[in-house]
Amino acid sequence: MTTFRERTQESSGGSEGKLTLAEILEIFAAGRLPLKFTAYDGSSAGPEDAPLGLDLKTPRGTTYLATAPGDLGLARAYVSGDLEPQGVHPGDPYELLTALAEKLDFKRPPARVLAQVIRSVGIEHLVPIAPPPQEALPRWRRIAEGLRHSKTRDAEAIQHHYDVSNTFYEWVLGPSMTYTCACYPHAEASLEEAQENKYRLVFEKLRLKPGDRLLDVGCGWGGMVRYAARHGVKAIGVTLSRQQASWAQQAIADEGLGDLAEVRHGDYRDVRESQFDAVSSIGLTEHIGVANYPSYFRFLRSKLRTGGLLLNHCITRHDNKQGATAGGFIDRYVFPDGELTGSGRIITEIQDVGLEVVHEENLRQHYAMTLRDWCRNLVEHWDEAVAEVGLPTAKVWGLYMAGSRVGFEQNAIQLHQVLAVKVDERGNDGGLPLRPWWSA
Structure with missing residues (x-):
């Protein structure tokens, strides 16, 4: 010009x-x-x-x-x-x-x-000035208050993101109260259909059947736990968000699933039970920290019986070269201490603790569609959302979800499901079928 x-x-x-x-x-x-x-x-x-x-x-x-x-x-x-x-x-x-x-x-x-x-x-x-009050504590201050990914600091980070308001999340996420990538069976499927289909996919990949035991770490509002319980599986979920745990336990009671389902408010590292038939981790790995992957996957492996299956579902980077830390906006306003890496690193760490990876797939486009539908829900309930959490916080969520949609569409980030099995010292996997056993 x-x-x-x-x-x-x-x-x-x-x-x-x-x-x-x-x-x-x-x-x-x-x-x-x-x-x-x-x-x-x-x-x-x-x-x-x-x-x-x-x-x-x-x-x-x-x-x-x-x-x-x-x-x-x-x-x-x-x-x-x-x-x-x-x-x-x-x-x-x-x-x-x-x-x-x-x-x-x-x-x-x-x-x-x-x-x-x-x-x-x-x-x-x-000359820098004070940021908006909605911004999380500065990085130096968060570090001073606790080591990254200590139990105390992880709890604070999770509460910052998830204890916004259950009512707010109900408007954004819809009836499923599921804050993870859906899996759309077809392009015209509704968000609820896609979230139900995602739980069905995870359930089938884990080969769960009535009488089995499932551990769901980072269970959110208990969607996977309740899905499993409705199909006869005894399921335990754990979340660091007190508001999530309270909502989930009420939903379990309302559905009459108390004999099979339980959601605990606590750290996944405090789960004492073991010999689970399956472990699901749906959207938790992003909060763990890349340096903690070995201990994380080692812990999940320790909770499985021989022949038990692990399904890890998480956001990843599009390659394995970039740094793990998030950008300034995401780190300060949305996911304090969140870290992402490539699916290759995820698979490597799972293998290195002795689990055998049997399948992985990328649901990148599905997450773009999920975010599209969450934004649509936020727009539809905008006035109520602003009244509930305030205009600045509502704007943060619109910006975060729309920006994330762009990231998934343009392949800056991806969503991978990795399925692994705990084999014995001779490589026996408990008799898994020779080919994928679930419906895509």
């Missing part, structure tokens, strides 16, 4: 004029904006007729963007109300995030131009 060319061609002798906020954005975007941008200084950039846009409303928003570049700065400005999206619902900003991810590629300008940008922004906006 003309402004970009003119500004970058000016001399460095200190005669450059002050850049507007829109001009600064044009510089970093190399003049290519997929949406309309407006700012409180009266400047604007991008196509006038763009259906999507961003409105920077306050100087505080500039400080957030300048002091925490990337997703964290954007999240701070958005959650605080200093940056408002245009053309999307706050419960589902998917289209805006897709446009930013696909069409906006920030470039670092030459040093001379960068110096002019800094002068135009003003030193006062380069």
Whole structure:
């Protein structure tokens, strides 16, 4: 764009004029904006007729963007109300995030131009300020309060994410109260059909039958536990969220499953029973920490009888090269201490504790569809959600779920189910069938 060319061609002798906020954005975007941008200084950039846009409303928003570049700065400005999206619902900003991810590629300008940008922004906006109150405690403070993945700190991290409000989760997740990837039997299936199908798939992969015993670690609101109990399996679930455990135990009582199902509020490491026919871990591995995988899978193996099966269902990265820690927004606002790695690392760690991996599959597209439906639920119940948890927290969830949908669609993250069996010292697996025994 003309402004970009003119500004970058000016001399460095200190005669450059002050850049507007829109001009600064044009510089970093190399003049290519997929949406309309407006700012409180009266400047604007991008196509006038763009259906999507961003409105920077306050100087505080500039400080957030300048002091925490990337997703964290954007999240701070958005959650605080200093940056408002245009053309999307706050419960589902998917289209805006897709446009930013696909069409906006920030470039670092030459040093001379960068110096002019800094002068135009003003030193006062380069000094960090307090983040929005919805942000989790800073990393240094969380570390000072306990070692990563100690029982105490894990409990605090889980409570931060899951003890938002059971009522809020009921609106977002729907009747199944299942906060993990669904498995859609066909493209037009409802969320409830897909979640029921996911439990059916896990149940069949684990070869469970009436009279068997199941341990479900990180059981959430007890969906897998109740599904198993309805099919005659004695199931124990464990969660670090007190609100989840309370909701699950009430649901068990309401369904008359008390003789077969139990959900405990506690750490999975405190489960004393063993010799289970199967262990399911559906959405817990993300909270464990990669360095703790050996002890985690060793513990799960110790809970199985010989010939027993383990099903590990978790979000993974698309390769095994990237670092495990999450980005600033996810770590501060959504999943404190969460870590992801590739499915290859998951399989390696399961094998290295002596379990035999017999099957794995990627449900990446299914999670994108699940998040689509969760966002749809949030939009439908937006007014109630805001009344329940407040506007900033509701916005965090819309941003997190829509952004995660983009991540799954664009293969930045995946969802893998890994099935393994505990064999004896001679390699006997208890007589598993020669080919997959479940219905896809």
